[in-house]
Amino acid sequence: MTLEVIILAAGQGSRMRSSTPKVLHPLGGKPLLQHVVDAARSLEPSAIHVVVGHGADAVRAAMDGSGLRWVEQAEQLGTGHAVLQALPGVRDESTVLVLYGDVPLVAPDVLQTLVEAAQDAPALLTAVLDDPTGYGRVLRDGHSVFRAVVEHKDAATDELAVQEVNTGILAAPASLFRRFLPQVGNSNQQREYYLPDVLSLSVAEGIAVRTATVADPLAVLGVNDQLQLSRLERELQRQRAEALMTAGVRLADPARIDIRGNLRCGRDVFIDVNCVFAGEVILEDGVHIGPNCVITASRIGAGTEVRAMSHLEKATVADDCTVGPYARLRPGTALAQGARVGNFVETKKARIGAGSKVNHLSYIGDCEMGEGANIGAGTITCNYDGVNKHITRIGDGAFVGSNATLVAPVEIGSGGFVAAGSTITRAVPEAELAVARGKQRNISGWKRPGKVNKD
Template sequence: MSLNIVVMAAGKGTRMKSSLPKVLHKLAGRSLLQHVLTRTAALDADARIVITGHGAEQVEAAISGPGLRFVRQMPQLGTGHAIQQTVPALVAGGSTLILSGDTPLISTPTTRAMVDACEGRQLVLLTIEYADPTGYGRIVRDGESVKAIVEHKDATPEQRTIRECYTGVMAAPTEALKRWVGQLDNRNAQGEYYLTDIVAMAVAEGVPVVAVRTTDETEVLGVNSPTQLAHLERRFQRQQADALMEAGVRLADPARFDLRGELQCGQDVEIDVNCVFEGAVTLGDGVRIGANCVIRNATIAAGARIHEFTHIDGEAAGASVGEGALIGPFARLRPGAQLGAEVHIGNFVEVKNATLARGAKANHLAYLGDATIGERVNFGAGSITANYDGANKHRTTIGADVHVGSNCVLVAPVTLGDGATIGGGSTITKDVAAGQLAVARGRQTVISGWTRPTKKK
């Protein structure tokens, strides 16, 4: 049986007070619309249709996916008018699932239950009971049968006492849906074409109208303002925090935790407060993350310690930290940083596109870019690899057991052999053979009897 998934994403979102279309505002690092599309990806749909309108070009450029099709609603004259625009694009027969692009946390099990209940023959509504249903369309029943949805502005005082509300999600027999939306009119308080009016049409035709109820308010909460977005962000982050803690992760404070991607954790992982994880992050057994760290697209092996205020951003290339390594505080690992076991990267050290073998250390105020560092290297405070000549990047290769003194500049391309020593304050422009000492600095001059200048009175 065929399945269409339609996502309404045409609204302006006036209350967001932003030039960005509402559905592109981000929740946990992903747009609201992308959340909806991701959460329905597991459904075997024959057509996936996104209805755009306000900021259509921006929305369409930002969202992509296999088999995704865009239909524009110009102007925006209500939800029923939006579905009217999709009629030519709907795959015939079967069912059509209709979702809202500003309701991002709808769950896959719920959408699957909606489709299963529809079976191409019933109109299915997702409902929920609210203690305060103000603003929501009310479910009007005759016993167990749903007879109508009445919008809040059109509801009678008696109908406004109903607590069961329509969530904006429905599944309908496709051929009946096409027929019903063609019969809609806009004779109501808003002067819009309400999709909810098809309930009465289904009842008149004898098509069963059933409700799938959810008790999870979070999955049906929509976003209409920055306040609502922030509220939903905290709800979603708490859900993710709870899932991690149930799996054994120790979070110092789940209210101060942000996951904006995918986080895989081994046993006995500890995460302190105010940490942000983005992209794909893997933490091995016994990893400890200090407070105020940002980690993006990285793999951190067992027993590693990431001290406070460390920033790791692997971007597309990724970054990795080996077993038992110590990173930070105030360290920065950039794309292509590949750190071996027991590596030490200390405060205000930056590593980019560099490989450090087991036991290598750069403990203070250093830059290692485009470099290959051997085992047990000690890279002194204030030293850097000068990897850029103004046009091209060049690589520095440092063998095992090399000692680089403080305040040195290694001008790439250059190679330091195993066991070499670089005297502090040196600028190295030529290769240094294994075991050699290289010193490249001006001779110290001492002037006796020199007097410091004084200001004229």
């Protein structure tokens, strides 16, 4: 069997009330359309054709387009018309699966079942809804055999009572589409060419239409407005939270976690409330994430604790470290084993050695720090001269006192000591003390200024 997939992604999505094409609105950290493309790729088709129209250039630019065949639908005249635009690029011997760029949660195993049912006849995916308003109804004869799909706006009163609906997702041999799509008319209230009409044409010629009903209607829910998008976001996050807990992760509240990428966790990981994970994030064994943290594209080593309100982006944290609370690790930060970065500390392109500590209110940027160093509160590395960035090197066991300013490029040797309040502009040799501050002068007899009487 040769499988090809056609994804319909040409609609404007006017009910989204947004200048962004509907299929590019994010769900779980990636565009709606990307979810559909990923599901299609899991079936290993020989080709994926994406039909675009509104915002076509933006859609192409935003997608991981490798292996996608783009088809332009200049006029949006309905789903049947959209598939017809892609058919010239489809091989005659293929089975064709039609998906929708705004239906992101359908599972690959459901699609595989549908494809297998469509080797020599069309197969339609249906759902049973408590409230089918707006959906095309699936009509059957007295023996429950598929007869047709009627759109909501074209349905009679008795047909509107039907709760089984057309999801729009169907599969059929390419030859059947070539045969029947040109016969589809637009004699309906929308004046559009409906793809499900090929099913009625098949039945009329004695070709039985197979159906499969999806167990969870949310899996085939489309996105037409921001309310529906938010509903799917919660459903996706619920699924991801349950998968984590099934794998042994302890969540303080599974309803208060957002995974906007791929989160991989080891054993005995704990995640507190209101945490956001974006991109590829790895939490190794025994990691503890405090409340209200945002972690993006980072790796956290075993036994490390990330305390409340901390932000990590493209950072690497080794085993048994402590980060936060209120710490910000910017891209290029790497903490070696047992390092500590404390409250209101910001780092950027900083390599902090094993057992080193930056505990309070400091900025460490473009810095290479050895093992066992201690950085006092209020210390900053002045890494930017207005044009270029420069490196600060701090050796093993160095001690930098509070409120020190290290003007890069500069080096503090191993065991070097910087007195509190110093501004360091030259290298500090190993095991030496650097004092670089104005000499204190006490003025005897000084009187504190008093308030001026303005009367």
